[in-house]
Amino acid sequence: MGTRGLLLAVCVALAAATLGAVSPASAGELTNVDPPEDVQYYDLTEGVESALPGTVMLDRRDGDLGRYSVRYTGKRIRVSLKLRELTRTEPILMIQARFRWPEGGQLNHAEAVITATERNRSGTARMTTHQPCTVKHRISYQNNRARLSFPARCFSSPRWVQFNSWVLTIDHKTDPTYLHGDHVFPVISADDNAVERFTRRIRRP
Numbered sequence: 001m002g003t004r005g006l007l008l009a010v011c012v013a014l015a016a017a018t019l020g021a022v023s024p025a026s027a028g029e030l031t032n033v034d035p036p037e038d039v040q041y042y043d044l045t046e047g048v049e050s051a052l053p054g055t056v057m058l059d060r061r062d063g064d065l066g067r068y069s070v071r072y073t074g075k076r077i078r079v080s081l082k083l084r085e086l087t088r089t090e091p092i093l094m095i096q097a098r099f100r101w102p103e104g105g106q107l108n109h110a111e112a113v114i115t116a117t118e119r120n121r122s123g124t125a126r127m128t129t130h131q132p133c134t135v136k137h138r139i140s141y142q143n144n145r146a147r148l149s150f151p152a153r154c155f156s157s158p159r160w161v162q163f164n165s166w167v168l169t170i171d172h173k174t175d176p177t178y179l180h181g182d183h184v185f186p187v188i189s190a191d192d193n194a195v196e197r198f199t200r201r202i203r204r205p
Contacts (some may be wrong), residue, residue: 028072030163030202034065036084039182052190057180061085063093063169065182066144070163072202077161079151086144090169090180091118093119093139095146097165098187101158101200110155112148114139114180116172129154152204162198 012033039062040054067082079097086093093116100109112135117122125135125148139146155161166183170176181187185197 005201028205029070030199031067032199033067034182034184036064038064039064039180041131042145042179042181043177045177046180049190054181054188060180062087062090063167063180064180065167065184068163068165068184070161070165070199070202072152072161072204073153074157076149077152077155079163079165079188081146081165081167082202083144083146083167086139086141086146088141088170092168092170092173092176093118093123093172094168095139095148095165096168096187097148098163098196099155100162100164101160103156103158108155112150113174114146114148127154130191156203160201160203162201164196164198172194 024202030130037056037058039057041057041059042051042054044051051145061084063086064084065081066084069080072119080093095114097112098109099111100107101110111128112125113128114125115138118140121141124140125137126131127135127150131154135148135150137146137148144160152158164184164187166181166187168179168181170179182200186194186195
C-alpha cells in the first residue's frame with residue numbers, strides 16, 4: 001500500500017467526519033499548545049484495524065507536537081507547527097493540516113499534506129482539493145518547526161475555517177509496518193462511530 005493509500009485507509013475509512021455543532025468564532029488567528037508525551041505508536045504488521053487504538057509512547061519526543069498556530073489573513077491561510085523534537089532519522093515524515101469550512105450549505109473537508117523522505121528531507125506539499133492549489137512549505141529540523149501556507153481561494157475564500165493536524169513518522173512508503181503519530185484531535189479510532197473533532201472557527205478578517 002502506498003503512502004496515499006495508507007492515508008486513505010487510516011484517515012477516511014476509519015475516521016468519520018462530522019457535521020456536528022460548531023464552536024464560537026475566533027477572528028483571524030488561533031494559537032494553542034498541544035499536550036506533551038502523547039505520541040501514539042501503531043503496529044501495522046497485521047493491518048490497520050489490529051493496530052488500533054495504538055500505544056502511547058511517553059518517552060518519545062520526535063514528532064511530538066508542542067504548539068500550533070493557524071492564521072487566516074483573507075488572502076492566505078498559514079499554519080505553523082512547533083514540535084518538541086523533529087529529527088531526520090525516520091524514513092518518512094508526513095504532516096497533515098486538516099481543514100473544514102462552509103460552502104454551498106454544507107461543510108467541506110481537505111488536507112494540505114507535507115511528505116518528506118530520506119531522499120528529500122525538505123519534502124513536497126500538496127492539497128487534496130479537486131482544483132489545482134499550490135502549497136508553500138518549509139521544514140526546519142534545526143528549529144523543530146514546520147510551516148505551510150496556501151491561497152484562501154483554494155477553499156473559495158470561506159467565511160471561516162476549522163483546523164486539525166496529524167504528524168506521522170512511518171518506516172516505508174509501501175507496505176508500512178508501523179507509524180508514530182501525534183494529533184491536535186484524534187484522527188483515527190477503534191470506535192467506528194467516533195467522529196473527528198476540529199478547532200473552533202478561525203474567521204476571515
